[in-house]
Amino acid sequence: MIVYYGFLIAASALYSIQFVFYTKYQKTAGNSLLSAVRFALGFNTVAFVAAWLANGLRIEVTAFAATLAGVTALILVAFSYASVKALARANLAVYSMFAMLGGMLVPFAAGILFWGEELSAQKMVCCLLVVAALFVNVPKEASVRSGIRYYILIFFLNGFGGVVSKLHQLGVGYNVSSEGFIALYGAFGVVLCLLLCVFLRWQAGVERSRETGDEQVSEGRESEALLVSWVALLCMLGYGVVNWGGNLLSLYAMLHLHASVQFPMVTGAVLILSTLASFLIGEKPRKRTVLSVGLAILGLMALGM
Numbered sequence: 001m002i003v004y005y006g007f008l009i010a011a012s013a014l015y016s017i018q019f020v021f022y023t024k025y026q027k028t029a030g031n032s033l034l035s036a037v038r039f040a041l042g043f044n045t046v047a048f049v050a051a052w053l054a055n056g057l058r059i060e061v062t063a064f065a066a067t068l069a070g071v072t073a074l075i076l077v078a079f080s081y082a083s084v085k086a087l088a089r090a091n092l093a094v095y096s097m098f099a100m101l102g103g104m105l106v107p108f109a110a111g112i113l114f115w116g117e118e119l120s121a122q123k124m125v126c127c128l129l130v131v132a133a134l135f136v137n138v139p140k141e142a143s144v145r146s147g148i149r150y151y152i153l154i155f156f157l158n159g160f161g162g163v164v165s166k167l168h169q170l171g172v173g174y175n176v177s178s179e180g181f182i183a184l185y186g187a188f189g190v191v192l193c194l195l196l197c198v199f200l201r202w203q204a205g206v207e208r209s210r211e212t213g214d215e216q217v218s219e220g221r222e223s224e225a226l227l228v229s230w231v232a233l234l235c236m237l238g239y240g241v242v243n244w245g246g247n248l249l250s251l252y253a254m255l256h257l258h259a260s261v262q263f264p265m266v267t268g269a270v271l272i273l274s275t276l277a278s279f280l281i282g283e284k285p286r287k288r289t290v291l292s293v294g295l296a297i298l299g300l301m302a303l304g305m
Contacts, residue, residue: 004256005265007249012269014246016277019096021239022083029232031088034200036081041193042236044076047244048186051179054248059187060180068168069184072161073192076185079157086150096274097134098151099158104130104267106159107166111259115170122302123260129299130268137271137292162263165247169254178251182244265303268296 029035052059086095108127111117168175175181253262275293 001256004253007253008257008262008265009269011246011249011253012266013273014242014249015266016270016274018239018242018246019274021235021242023087025232025235025239026084026087028235031084033081034197034204035232036084037077037193037196037200038232039084039236039239040077040080040189041197042233043080043240043243044073044186044189044193046186046237046240047247048183048190050241050244051182051186051248055177055179055183058180059183060176061184062174062176064171064174065168065176065181065184068164068171069181070188072164072185073188075157075161075164076189077192077196079154079161082150082153082157086154094138094151095154097138098155100267100270101131101134102155102157102159103162104159104263106156107162107259107263110163110166111263115166115259117258117260119260122304123264126264126268126299126303129295129302130264130271133268133271133292133295133299136288136295139286139288162259165251166254166259169251178248178255181251182247261303265300268300271296272300 025035025039029038083095083099086098104127108123112119165181168181169178176184250262250266272293275289
C-alpha cells in the first residue's frame, strides 16, 4: 500500500509545477477562447501520444470508458478556457486556491456521500487544515471578485474531473487500463479541440472580413507571431508532459486508495511542494506562505494518525 502513497507524492510534485506553464502560455498567447482551445489541443495531443505509447500502441475501448472519457475531455477543455480567463484577471495564488479547493472537496464529498467511504475525525481535521492553508496563502491585496464566475467554474470543473476519473477506476469489468483511459480522453480532447479551432477561426474570419476586409500581415509581424507560437508550443508540451505523468500516477493510486484520503493528501502535498520549488529557485517565501505550509503539514499528519 505504501507504494501508492509514493505515487501520490510523485503526482503532487508534477502537479505543483504545471501552473507555471499555464501562466507563461497566457502571457504569450493571450486569453481568448481560441488561445484556450489551442492550449487544450496541445496538452491533449501530448496526453494521447504518451498514453498510447505507454500502453504498447494499443487503444482500449468500452462503452463505459468511452462515455467517461468524453465527459473528461469536455471538462478539460472547459477548465483550460476558465483557467486562461481567470489568470488574466487575478494572481496565481487566487487561481490555485480555487483549483485545489475544488479538486479536493468535490471528490472528498463524493467519496463520503456516494462511495460509502468513512467520514473520520482525521479526514475532517485534514480537510479543515488544508482549506485554512489555502486561504492563508492568498495575499491580502488579492481580489476574488474579479473573474469570480471563472473561479467558480474552475472549482467545480477540477473537482468533477477527479470524480469522473475515480468513477472510471471503480468500474472494474467495464473500464480500461489507466493508460488506456488517458489515451481515450486525450483522443476525444484532440477531436473536440480541432472542431472548435476550425469553427472559431471561421467565425473570426467572417467577423474580420465584415469589419476591415482582408488584411495582409507584414513580414515582421509574421516573424513575431512565429516566435510566440513556438513559446506557446513549448508551454503546451511542458504542461502536457507533467499533467500526463501526474494523472497516470493518480489513476494508479485511485485503484487502491479512497477518494476522501487521496485528494486531500494531493492538495496538501502540492501546496508544500510548490512552495519548496519556489524557495529552491531563489524566491523568498512570505510569512503567510510559511504559515500555510505549516498548516498543510499538520493536515497531512492528521490524516496519517
